[in-house]
Amino acid sequence: MGRKLLIHNDKVPNIHTLEVYRAHGGYASVEKALKTMTPDQVTDEVKKSGLRGRGGAGFPTGMKWSFLAKPEGVPRFLVCNADESEPGTFKDRYLMEKIPHALIEGMITSSYALGANQSYIYIRGEYFYVARILEQAIREAYAAGWLGKNILGTNYSLDLSVQVGGGAYICGEETALLESLEGKRGNPRIKPPFPAVAGLWGCPTVVNNVETIAAVCPIVMMGGEEYAKIGIGKSTGTKLISASGHINKPGVYEIELGVPVEEFIYSEEYCGGIRNGKKLKAVVAGGSSVPILPTELILKTAKGEHRLMTYESLADGGFQTGTMLGSGGFIVMDEDTSIVKNLFTFTRFYHHESCGQCSPCREGTGWMEKILKKFLNGTATEVDVDLLWDVQSKIEGKTICPLGEAAAWPVAAAIRHFKHEFLEIARNKKFVDISHYERLNAIKA
Amino acid sequence: MGSQVHGTQSFDKAKRAELKFSEEAMKTVETIISRYPAGKQKSALLPVLHVAQAEFGGWLSPEAMDYVASVLNIKPIEVFEVASFYTMYNLKPVGKCVLEVCQTSSCWLNGAEDIVKYIEKKLGIKVGETTRDGMFTLKVAECLGSCGTAPMMQCGASYHENLTYEKVDAILDNYKTEGKQRNYTDLDYKNTL
Numbered sequence A: 001m002g003r004k005l006l007i008h009n010d011k012v013p014n015i016h017t018l019e020v021y022r023a024h025g026g027y028a029s030v031e032k033a034l035k036t037m038t039p040d041q042v043t044d045e046v047k048k049s050g051l052r053g054r055g056g057a058g059f060p061t062g063m064k065w066s067f068l069a070k071p072e073g074v075p076r077f078l079v080c081n082a083d084e085s086e087p088g089t090f091k092d093r094y095l096m097e098k099i100p101h102a103l104i105e106g107m108i109t110s111s112y113a114l115g116a117n118q119s120y121i122y123i124r125g126e127y128f129y130v131a132r133i134l135e136q137a138i139r140e141a142y143a144a145g146w147l148g149k150n151i152l153g154t155n156y157s158l159d160l161s162v163q164v165g166g167g168a169y170i171c172g173e174e175t176a177l178l179e180s181l182e183g184k185r186g187n188p189r190i191k192p193p194f195p196a197v198a199g200l201w202g203c204p205t206v207v208n209n210v211e212t213i214a215a216v217c218p219i220v221m222m223g224g225e226e227y228a229k230i231g232i233g234k235s236t237g238t239k240l241i242s243a244s245g246h247i248n249k250p251g252v253y254e255i256e257l258g259v260p261v262e263e264f265i266y267s268e269e270y271c272g273g274i275r276n277g278k279k280l281k282a283v284v285a286g287g288s289s290v291p292i293l294p295t296e297l298i299l300k301t302a303k304g305e306h307r308l309m310t311y312e313s314l315a316d317g318g319f320q321t322g323t324m325l326g327s328g329g330f331i332v333m334d335e336d337t338s339i340v341k342n343l344f345t346f347t348r349f350y351h352h353e354s355c356g357q358c359s360p361c362r363e364g365t366g367w368m369e370k371i372l373k374k375f376l377n378g379t380a381t382e383v384d385v386d387l388l389w390d391v392q393s394k395i396e397g398k399t400i401c402p403l404g405e406a407a408a409w410p411v412a413a414a415i416r417h418f419k420h421e422f423l424e425i426a427r428n429k430k431f432v433d434i435s436h437y438e439r440l441n442a443i444k445a
Numbered sequence B: 001m002g003s004q005v006h007g008t009q010s011f012d013k014a015k016r017a018e019l020k021f022s023e024e025a026m027k028t029v030e031t032i033i034s035r036y037p038a039g040k041q042k043s044a045l046l047p048v049l050h051v052a053q054a055e056f057g058g059w060l061s062p063e064a065m066d067y068v069a070s071v072l073n074i075k076p077i078e079v080f081e082v083a084s085f086y087t088m089y090n091l092k093p094v095g096k097c098v099l100e101v102c103q104t105s106s107c108w109l110n111g112a113e114d115i116v117k118y119i120e121k122k123l124g125i126k127v128g129e130t131t132r133d134g135m136f137t138l139k140v141a142e143c144l145g146s147c148g149t150a151p152m153m154q155c156g157a158s159y160h161e162n163l164t165y166e167k168v169d170a171i172l173d174n175y176k177t178e179g180k181q182r183n184y185t186d187l188d189y190k191n192t193l
C-alpha cells in the first residue's frame, strides 16, 4: 500500500465536519505555521518539498510562490483554482466534497505564507453543491477562529470565500479565471504581466490548484525534505489520479508518484483491470489535453522500460512516443473503442470551450470537429487525414492561451498512433458505430 | 436573442418594475457582494446571476439582466456579455427541470449516447427541446467532473451518476411528481458519491 497524505481519511464518517476533521489531526499545519514559522519558512518548506502544481502544468509551487511581487501597501491574493473541467478529471471534486476542511486548512497555511489576507476559492458553477459543502465548512472554520481576525491570537488575519463560476472550461486557465472572478467573460489575458505581478484587480496573485493547496498541509507537518523522499526524482509526493473509462474500479486514487502504469491499471488496489475481460487498447493518461498512447507505449517506453506514473516517465519519448501526467485524468479504453469517435468527443469539447479570441483556436477547433464528423458519417476520404493533421499543426504556439494546443495535441496523437483507423474508415466509406448497450448485450450473450 | 433585443429600444420599464428579488434572495445577494472589496461589486455578477435565474423562472430575460445590472450598479451590457458567455445561464425559457447529460469521452465510453436516446424517446423530445407540459428540457453537456461515475447527468444542483435506463426512469418520475423548478442554487441536492 502506498502512502496517502491527502485522502487517507476519506472514509471516516463525518470527516466533512470540523469536529471530526480536527479530531483526526486537522488544522495542525495552521497551528504549526502561524505559531512557529515565518511566512518565508513555510515557502521554503514548499520549495524543499519539490511540490509541483497539480492543476496540469506541473510548475514548481515553491518557485511560483517566490515570484509573487510584494510591493508595500498593495494587497496580495491567493486564489484556488477549483474549476476542474478537464475531461477525465474529478479528483478536486472528490477532495472538496469528502474533506472540505483539507482545502480550507491548506488555504489558510498557504495564504499565511504568501501574506494574503483575502483569498478566494473559484469553483466551477456545476459544482454548486460542492460550493455549499465548502461554504458550510468555512462557516465552521470562522466560528472556531480558524478564519477571520487574529487567527490563534496571532496578528495574522484571513478572510476566505467561495465563488461559483458560470460554466466554462476556459475559466480553469488562470488568467481567464481571474477575469471571471472579476465578474467578466472568461477571456484569457495576454501575458506578461503574469498574475504574480498583476492578477486579481491588478494586484499580485497566486493561483493554485485545489490539490496543490491541500498538499501544503502535509508538507508543513512532515517538512519539505521528508515529503521529497516520497516519489521518484523530480516527481515528489503523492498525486490524486482520476481513473475512468473501461476499468473495473473507476474512482479517485491517491498514489505515490512512481507507481508503474501497468500496476495502476491492473492491480486490485487501483483500477482492477479492464472490464468484461477485454484487452487494453489505449490510455489518455493526464486529462483530455494530453496525447493518447496505445497499449504498448503506455505500459512501456519506446526504450522498453516500464512506464511509471511520474511527470518524467510519462513524458519519456516526447510527443513522438510519450505523453504527460497533466491533471491526472486517466481515461482507459478497451479493444472495442473507436479512437476516432473518442477523439471527436474531445474535439467537440474544445470547439465548444474555445473563448474565441484567437482565430487559430476558434476556427481550427471548428474545422477539426467538422472533419472528424465526416469520418463519423462515412463521407471522409484519405485526404481528410492529412487535412486534419494540417489544421492541428497550425494551432500550437499561435494563440493567447494553451487551450489551442490542448485541442491540437489529442488530434495529433490520435493520428500519430492510430492513423490506420482513420484510413480504414476513409477507405470503407463507413463508420460502424456500436452503441455501448449493444456491446454490453453482445458480451452477455 | 442578441444585443439589439437587449438595447434601450425594447427596454420595458413596466416589465422591469415587476422583477424584484425576494427578501431572502436579496439577503443572499448582499452576502455575496460583501465578499469583495468596496467598489468591486461587479465580481458578484456570476453568483448573483445564478440567484436571479433561480428567482425568475429558470432563465434570464433581458429584464432580469437589467434588474441585476441595477442591483450591482453596472451597465446592462456588462451583464449580457457575461450571461451570454457562460453555459449555465439560459437566455431562453426552459422547462422546470433541465436535464444535462454529459457527452464527453468517459461518459461516451460508458453509454451516454444511449442514455440521451433513451430520454429523447421517453420524453418525446430531441436534445435542445422542452416537453409540451414545460416539465423537462433536455440538453447535452461537456464533462461535468463525474467521469468515474459515468454516465451521468445534472439537473439543477443534483448530480445523477452511474445512470441506467431504470435509474433514469426513477429520476424523471420523481421530478415529475415533485413538479418543482430545479435550480443550481437548490439546497436539497442529491448526489450519489
Ligand SMILES: Cc1cc2nc3c(=O)[nH]c(=O)nc-3n(C[C@H](O)[C@H](O)[C@H](O)COP(=O)(O)O)c2cc1C
Binding pocket: A052, A053, A054, A055, A056, A057, A058, A059, A061, A081, A082, A083, A084, A085, A086, A169, A170, A171, A172, A173, A174, A175, A207, A208, A209, A210, A212, A213, A401, A402, A403, A406
Ligand atoms: C484551458 C486550460 C484549462 C485549465 N483548467 C484548469 C483547471 O480546471 N484546474 C486547474 O487547477 N488548473 C487548470 N489549468 C491550469 C491553470 O492555468 C494553472 O496553471 C493552475 O491553476 C496553476 O495551479 P498549480 O500550479 O497549482 O497547478 C488550466 C489551463 C488551461 C490552459
Ligand code: SF4
Binding pocket: A170, A187, A188, A353, A354, A355, A356, A357, A358, A359, A361, A362, A399, A400, A401, A402, A403, A404, A405
Ligand atoms: S487559445 Fe482559444 S481559448 Fe485560449 S485565448 Fe485563444 S481562443 Fe481563447
Ligand code: FES
Binding pocket: A087, A088, A089, B102, B103, B104, B105, B106, B107, B108, B142, B143, B144, B145, B146, B147, B150, B152
Ligand atoms: S466525461 Fe462525463 S463527467 Fe467527465
